[in-house]
Amino acid sequence: MPIAIILRRIAAGAFIALAAAAATITGSIVAGSLLPASAQAANPLDFRDALEPFGQWRQHPRFGEVWSPARRTREWRPYTVGSWVYTDEWGWYWVSEDEEEDFGWIVYHYGRWAFDRGFGWFWVPGDEWGPAWVNWRYGNEYLGWAALPPRRIDG
Numbered sequence: 001m002p003i004a005i006i007l008r009r010i011a012a013g014a015f016i017a018l019a020a021a022a023a024t025i026t027g028s029i030v031a032g033s034l035l036p037a038s039a040q041a042a043n044p045l046d047f048r049d050a051l052e053p054f055g056q057w058r059q060h061p062r063f064g065e066v067w068s069p070a071r072r073t074r075e076w077r078p079y080t081v082g083s084w085v086y087t088d089e090w091g092w093y094w095v096s097e098d099e100e101e102d103f104g105w106i107v108y109h110y111g112r113w114a115f116d117r118g119f120g121w122f123w124v125p126g127d128e129w130g131p132a133w134v135n136w137r138y139g140n141e142y143l144g145w146a147a148l149p150p151r152r153i154d155g
Helices: 015-026 044-054 098-107
Strands: 055-060 064-069 082-087 091-096 112-116 120-124 132-140 142-147
Touching: 015 120, 044 064, 044 098, 055 120, 082 098, 098 120, 112 142
Parallel strands: none
Antiparallel strands: 055 064, 064 120, 082 091, 112 120, 132 142
16 A cells, blocks of 8 residues: 555554654655745635646536646545645645646645546645645554545535
Protein backbone atom coordinates (compact mmCIF):
# COMPACT_ATOMS: atom_id res chain seq x y z
CA MET A 1 0.00 0.00 0.00
CA PRO A 2 1.34 3.53 -0.72
CA ILE A 3 2.96 5.29 2.19
CA ALA A 4 0.58 8.23 1.61
CA ILE A 5 -2.31 6.05 2.74
CA ILE A 6 -0.77 4.22 5.68
CA LEU A 7 2.28 5.02 7.77
CA ARG A 8 3.65 2.13 9.78
CA ARG A 9 4.94 2.38 13.31
CA ILE A 10 2.96 5.37 14.48
CA ALA A 11 1.17 4.64 17.71
CA ALA A 12 -2.37 5.91 18.16
CA GLY A 13 -2.45 9.47 19.43
CA ALA A 14 1.26 10.14 18.89
CA PHE A 15 0.99 12.31 15.78
CA ILE A 16 3.34 15.11 16.77
CA ALA A 17 5.85 13.22 18.89
CA LEU A 18 6.56 10.66 16.16
CA ALA A 19 6.28 12.92 13.11
CA ALA A 20 10.02 13.59 12.96
CA ALA A 21 10.81 9.86 13.13
CA ALA A 22 8.25 9.11 10.42
CA ALA A 23 9.73 11.82 8.22
CA THR A 24 13.17 10.24 8.58
CA ILE A 25 11.85 6.83 7.57
CA THR A 26 9.31 7.79 4.92
CA GLY A 27 9.91 11.37 3.84
CA SER A 28 6.17 11.96 3.52
CA ILE A 29 5.64 13.88 6.76
CA VAL A 30 7.73 16.89 7.64
CA ALA A 31 7.89 18.25 11.18
CA GLY A 32 8.81 21.86 11.65
CA SER A 33 7.52 25.28 11.02
CA LEU A 34 6.07 26.44 7.77
CA LEU A 35 4.69 29.87 7.24
CA PRO A 36 1.01 28.99 6.92
CA ALA A 37 -1.15 30.40 4.18
CA SER A 38 -3.73 32.87 5.32
CA ALA A 39 -7.17 31.44 5.89
CA GLN A 40 -9.46 33.34 3.62
CA ALA A 41 -12.63 32.97 1.66
CA ALA A 42 -12.34 32.78 -2.10
CA ASN A 43 -14.62 33.04 -5.08
CA PRO A 44 -14.69 29.62 -6.80
CA LEU A 45 -15.31 31.38 -10.13
CA ASP A 46 -11.76 32.80 -9.89
CA PHE A 47 -10.39 29.24 -9.87
CA ARG A 48 -11.71 28.49 -13.36
CA ASP A 49 -9.01 30.38 -15.25
CA ALA A 50 -6.25 29.33 -12.84
CA LEU A 51 -7.04 25.61 -13.23
CA GLU A 52 -7.89 25.52 -16.96
CA PRO A 53 -4.28 24.90 -18.17
CA PHE A 54 -3.86 21.93 -15.82
CA GLY A 55 -7.03 19.94 -16.38
CA GLN A 56 -10.56 19.84 -17.66
CA TRP A 57 -13.83 21.35 -16.42
CA ARG A 58 -16.87 19.10 -16.87
CA GLN A 59 -20.49 19.00 -15.77
CA HIS A 60 -21.22 16.36 -13.13
CA PRO A 61 -24.87 15.31 -12.65
CA ARG A 62 -24.72 15.63 -8.85
CA PHE A 63 -22.12 18.33 -8.17
CA GLY A 64 -22.38 20.66 -11.15
CA GLU A 65 -19.18 21.99 -12.68
CA VAL A 66 -16.15 20.01 -11.51
CA TRP A 67 -12.46 19.91 -12.45
CA SER A 68 -10.20 16.92 -13.16
CA PRO A 69 -6.40 17.16 -13.41
CA ALA A 70 -4.76 16.31 -16.75
CA ARG A 71 -1.94 13.86 -17.34
CA ARG A 72 -2.56 11.65 -14.32
CA THR A 73 -2.50 7.86 -14.32
CA ARG A 74 -5.62 5.88 -13.52
CA GLU A 75 -4.08 5.00 -10.14
CA TRP A 76 -3.58 8.67 -9.17
CA ARG A 77 -5.36 9.96 -6.05
CA PRO A 78 -5.48 13.40 -4.41
CA TYR A 79 -3.11 14.11 -1.51
CA THR A 80 -0.40 11.72 -2.74
CA VAL A 81 2.06 13.98 -4.62
CA GLY A 82 3.49 16.08 -1.82
CA SER A 83 3.99 15.88 1.92
CA TRP A 84 2.38 16.69 5.24
CA VAL A 85 3.91 19.48 7.29
CA TYR A 86 2.88 20.16 10.86
CA THR A 87 2.29 23.83 11.74
CA ASP A 88 1.52 25.34 15.12
CA GLU A 89 -1.25 27.49 13.66
CA TRP A 90 -3.04 25.01 11.35
CA GLY A 91 -1.96 21.52 12.41
CA TRP A 92 -1.27 19.17 9.51
CA TYR A 93 -0.92 21.14 6.27
CA TRP A 94 -0.62 19.60 2.76
CA VAL A 95 2.24 20.87 0.58
CA SER A 96 2.15 19.84 -3.09
CA GLU A 97 5.31 18.72 -4.88
CA ASP A 98 6.57 20.50 -7.99
CA GLU A 99 4.45 18.58 -10.50
CA GLU A 100 1.23 19.67 -8.77
CA GLU A 101 2.18 23.03 -7.26
CA ASP A 102 0.59 25.03 -10.12
CA PHE A 103 -2.87 23.78 -9.14
CA GLY A 104 -2.31 22.24 -5.69
CA TRP A 105 -2.58 25.55 -3.84
CA ILE A 106 -6.23 25.63 -4.95
CA VAL A 107 -7.46 22.04 -5.00
CA TYR A 108 -5.89 20.92 -1.73
CA HIS A 109 -6.95 23.99 0.26
CA TYR A 110 -10.34 24.95 -1.22
CA GLY A 111 -13.15 22.63 -2.26
CA ARG A 112 -13.30 18.86 -1.97
CA TRP A 113 -12.43 15.73 -3.95
CA ALA A 114 -14.71 12.88 -4.99
CA PHE A 115 -14.42 9.74 -7.07
CA ASP A 116 -16.88 8.59 -9.71
CA ARG A 117 -16.32 5.52 -11.91
CA GLY A 118 -17.26 7.52 -15.01
CA PHE A 119 -15.23 10.62 -14.10
CA GLY A 120 -12.37 9.26 -12.02
CA TRP A 121 -11.15 11.69 -9.35
CA PHE A 122 -12.60 15.19 -9.63
CA TRP A 123 -12.55 18.37 -7.58
CA VAL A 124 -15.66 20.29 -6.54
CA PRO A 125 -14.91 24.01 -6.01
CA GLY A 126 -15.40 25.59 -2.60
CA ASP A 127 -14.82 29.01 -1.09
CA GLU A 128 -13.53 28.06 2.37
CA TRP A 129 -9.78 27.65 2.94
CA GLY A 130 -8.40 24.74 4.96
CA PRO A 131 -4.91 23.30 5.54
CA ALA A 132 -6.21 20.10 3.87
CA TRP A 133 -9.70 18.64 3.44
CA VAL A 134 -9.09 15.14 4.79
CA ASN A 135 -10.32 12.85 7.54
CA TRP A 136 -7.60 11.32 9.72
CA ARG A 137 -7.80 7.78 11.11
CA TYR A 138 -5.32 5.96 13.28
CA GLY A 139 -4.94 2.82 15.33
CA ASN A 140 -3.03 -0.45 15.58
CA GLU A 141 0.24 1.21 14.56
CA TYR A 142 -1.27 2.73 11.39
CA LEU A 143 -2.10 6.27 10.38
CA GLY A 144 -4.06 7.21 7.29
CA TRP A 145 -6.16 9.89 5.70
CA ALA A 146 -8.87 10.10 3.09
CA ALA A 147 -10.14 13.07 1.13
CA LEU A 148 -13.37 14.45 2.59
CA PRO A 149 -16.27 14.22 0.15
CA PRO A 150 -18.00 17.35 -1.15
CA ARG A 151 -21.08 18.64 0.54
CA ARG A 152 -24.22 17.64 -1.29
CA ILE A 153 -25.49 20.23 -3.73
CA ASP A 154 -29.25 20.14 -4.05
CA GLY A 155 -30.70 21.84 -7.05
